[in-house]
Amino acid sequence: MEAHTETTTQAGQILASATGGRRRPGDRIFSNAAVIAAVTVLAILAGVAIFLLIKSAPAVTASSSELPDGKSLVDYIAPLAFGTVLAATLAVVVAVPLAVAVALFISHIAPRRIANTLAYIVDLLAAIPSIIYGLWGIFVLGPAIVPVLDWMAGHLDFIPFFKGPASVTGRTMLTAGLVLALMILPIVSAVSREVFAQTPRRLEEGALALGATRWEMIRMAVLPFGKSAVISGSMLGLGRALGETMAVTIILSVSGIVSFDLISQENPTPIAANIALKFPESSGIDVNALIASGLVLFGITLVVNMIARLIISRSNIQ
Amino acid sequence: MADTQGENPAAAFEPDDQVNPLGGGTVSGGTLPSWFLRAVICGSALISLAILLATGGFTIVLFFVLTFGLALPTTYIWSRLAETRRMATDRLVTVSIAAGFVIAVGPLASLLYEVVKRGAAGLDSAFLTEDARGAIGAAGGAEHAIIGTLVITGVATLISVPIGILAAIYLNEYGSGRLRRALTFFVDVMTGIPSIVAGLFAYALFAIFLGPGIRLGIIGSVALSVLMIPIVIRSAEEMLKIVPNHLREAAYALGTPKWKVVARIVLPTALAGLVTGVMLAVARVIGETAPLLVTTGVIDQTNTNPLDGRMQNLAVYAYSEYKDPGVQVQASYDKAWAAALTLIVLVMLLSLIARWIYRRFGTDLR
Numbered sequence: 001m002e003a004h005t006e007t008t009t010q011a012g013q014i015l016a017s018a019t020g021g022r023r024r025p026g027d028r029i030f031s032n033a034a035v036i037a038a039v040t041v042l043a044i045l046a047g048v049a050i051f052l053l054i055k056s057a058p059a060v061t062a063s064s065s066e067l068p069d070g071k072s073l074v075d076y077i078a079p080l081a082f083g084t085v086l087a088a089t090l091a092v093v094v095a096v097p098l099a100v101a102v103a104l105f106i107s108h109i110a111p112r113r114i115a116n117t118l119a120y121i122v123d124l125l126a127a128i129p130s131i132i133y134g135l136w137g138i139f140v141l142g143p144a145i146v147p148v149l150d151w152m153a154g155h156l157d158f159i160p161f162f163k164g165p166a167s168v169t170g171r172t173m174l175t176a177g178l179v180l181a182l183m184i185l186p187i188v189s190a191v192s193r194e195v196f197a198q199t200p201r202r203l204e205e206g207a208l209a210l211g212a213t214r215w216e217m218i219r220m221a222v223l224p225f226g227k228s229a230v231i232s233g234s235m236l237g238l239g240r241a242l243g244e245t246m247a248v249t250i251i252l253s254v255s256g257i258v259s260f261d262l263i264s265q266e267n268p269t270p271i272a273a274n275i276a277l278k279f280p281e282s283s284g285i286d287v288n289a290l291i292a293s294g295l296v297l298f299g300i301t302l303v304v305n306m307i308a309r310l311i312i313s314r315s316n317i318q
Numbered sequence: 319m320a321d322t323q324g325e326n327p328a329a330a331f332e333p334d335d336q337v338n339p340l341g342g343g344t345v346s347g348g349t350l351p352s353w354f355l356r357a358v359i360c361g362s363a364l365i366s367l368a369i370l371l372a373t374g375g376f377t378i379v380l381f382f383v384l385t386f387g388l389a390l391p392t393t394y395i396w397s398r399l400a401e402t403r404r405m406a407t408d409r410l411v412t413v414s415i416a417a418g419f420v421i422a423v424g425p426l427a428s429l430l431y432e433v434v435k436r437g438a439a440g441l442d443s444a445f446l447t448e449d450a451r452g453a454i455g456a457a458g459g460a461e462h463a464i465i466g467t468l469v470i471t472g473v474a475t476l477i478s479v480p481i482g483i484l485a486a487i488y489l490n491e492y493g494s495g496r497l498r499r500a501l502t503f504f505v506d507v508m509t510g511i512p513s514i515v516a517g518l519f520a521y522a523l524f525a526i527f528l529g530p531g532i533r534l535g536i537i538g539s540v541a542l543s544v545l546m547i548p549i550v551i552r553s554a555e556e557m558l559k560i561v562p563n564h565l566r567e568a569a570y571a572l573g574t575p576k577w578k579v580v581a582r583i584v585l586p587t588a589l590a591g592l593v594t595g596v597m598l599a600v601a602r603v604i605g606e607t608a609p610l611l612v613t614t615g616v617i618d619q620t621n622t623n624p625l626d627g628r629m630q631n632l633a634v635y636a637y638s639e640y641k642d643p644g645v646q647v648q649a650s651y652d653k654a655w656a657a658a659l660t661l662i663v664l665v666m667l668l669s670l671i672a673r674w675i676y677r678r679f680g681t682d683l684r
Contacts, residue, residue: 024577033484037487038489038501041504041508041547045508048544054526055526098418099422101419101421102422105419124666128429128662128665131658136428139651182425213407215407216404243513243514245514245608275608280616283530283531291522301515302507
């Protein structure tokens with residue numbers, strides 16, 4: 001495809017030179033407009049970084065007594081970054097195995113008749129606004145999960161994650177992580193499914209012809225083929241979960257502490273939730289500190305997404 | 319969807335056709351009929367339904383837990399006795415994957431169900447036709463938020479579509495070398511910008527020129543554009559790619575200038591796909607809350623001018639009705655759910671119409 005386009009482009013150029021070497025005004029305007037649009041897009045991305053830098057500069061130079069909570073900027077952002085990473089990691093750990101199951105179910109197990117419909121529905125779910133996941137999490141999942149939290153605090157308290165005491169409202173890191181997992185599930189499973197479905201037929205049929213059961217075929221042909229897609233899909237999901245705001249803002253009762261306890265009512269605050277909670281009522285240097293934390297979030301997601309894209313382009317899926 | 323293969327290869331090998339040359343120990347192990355798994359799952363479902371109804375503790379969650387709790391060991395043990403160990407593993411994994419699918423999709427189904435059930439309670443004509451000025455309790459509505467959502471998203475679309483489509487034309491028709499590679503890479507990176515960061519960027523941009531604390535509808539539109547542009551570029555690029563080259567070559571052969579080839583041949587051919595892509599992008603950003611929370615502010619009356627004053631929108635409306643309920647808490651929650659239902663209906667309509675347009679008018683030239 002690409003090679004063809006190149007040839008066509010060259011043909012156009014040859015044609016242009018054949019018609020006297022001068023480019024028509026229409027051509028000039030059109031190609032310039034396209035280049036300007038391309039540069040604009042790059043400028044916007046650079047602008048995001050630049051304007052966030054400008055606006056967070058006052059917080060970087062400010063003394064710790066001026067900043068919120070009287071802490072230095074690093075001390076202010078570090079616990080927030082911890083909360084972000086903890087929530088997102090939890091989401092990915094829960095979502096990836098389920099997403100792979102969903103992808104395999106649709107690509108290799110469900111009857112052909114309903115597989116396409118299922119894929120279509122899962123794709124539609126990716127468009128549900130995050131505020132709705134948040135409302136569902138606080139009104140439906142939160143109350144429903146309280147007995148489970150109680151049981152965990154009673155029986156699994158030797159594991160640091162479930163130390164308790166269990167929250168009585170269900171507004172916990174675990175709830176937030178589960179809702180985040182639900183939110184990133186469609187994207188992770190969509191990326192995995194597309195590649196699972198592209199597994200070469202000869203590998204699949206070869207395995208089956210040698211007497212492999214369907215699971216052995218999946219394990220030996222489909223999963224190795226789709227491994228990098230699962231990894232990059234998970235990274236994309238991780239990027240989403242890191243930056244996801246509303247669901248976490250609504251569900252977590254935040255307290256800004258650093259703790260691995262997933263089921264107590266005292267929770268670390270993720271960066272995005274902290275911004276959404278405090279920004280509307282902040283002014284002055286507090287706004288700059290919040291924007292600085294946003295810049296850190298931007299940096300984290302940028303790194304995660306770049307790694308994901310590099311894995312995709314390395315593995316040369318297609 | 320994306321899988322363009324014919325039939326499912328595994329489906330051609332129904333277990334009852336399967337002879338086991340490797341045997342996994344014994345070839346003598348017979349094979350169970352193809353409806354074995356379905357029968358076990360249905361049987362487990364019936365038994366757990368009976369148990370739960372008898373004990374009176376029926377909930378959907380318990381039902382599924384019990385069903386798969388019964389089905390998994392039954393499948394394995396039965397298959398282990400009647401077939402080989404390898405077949406038993408295969409069947410166990412199949413049921414597990416199906417269970418994983420149910421675990422993943424169950425909450426999503428619950429979400430849709432709850433939004434419709436709870437949203438319907440607050441969704442009446444007043445919700446759609448009145449604003450919230452001076453409204454107490456159940457009175458008033460979200461007309462201002464609906465109008466705000468449409469204005470903010472509309473302006474964002476007006477900003478994103480020209481830039482996005484032209485950038486896609488650059489990538490597919492003109493681009494070469496470093497700029498093209500950089501754009502491809504950074505568009506991918508840009509799809510991962512957290513929405514709240516886009517909001518902060520738009521705020522910072524306007525705050526530098528208009529002073530701190532600024533809240534305008536247009537700032538929200540700029541924030542949404544940052545999120546929308548990469549989605550538009552990605553889908554438009556895909557659509558331009560599938561315009562067959564022989565169309566372009568035929569036009570060149572007739573001496574058509576390049577810009578006319580793009581404007582009169584390529585774009586019209588890809589039109590349905592481009593429209594679909596734009597609509598899906600709108601569906602993705604129309605429910606965004608975080609970037610608007612920090613840029614457009616909160617207000618309780620209708621404002622149609624994005625350049626002047628605060629502007630409400632549905633997602634932020636739902637959030638503030640939840641966060642700061644009025645004197646009648648339940649009435650506020652009902653409104654939050656009604657706003658959520660309105661949003662989901664908007665998003666689903668956009669997605670479904672977009673896909674319908676593509677299927678109905680899309681060029682099938684591959």
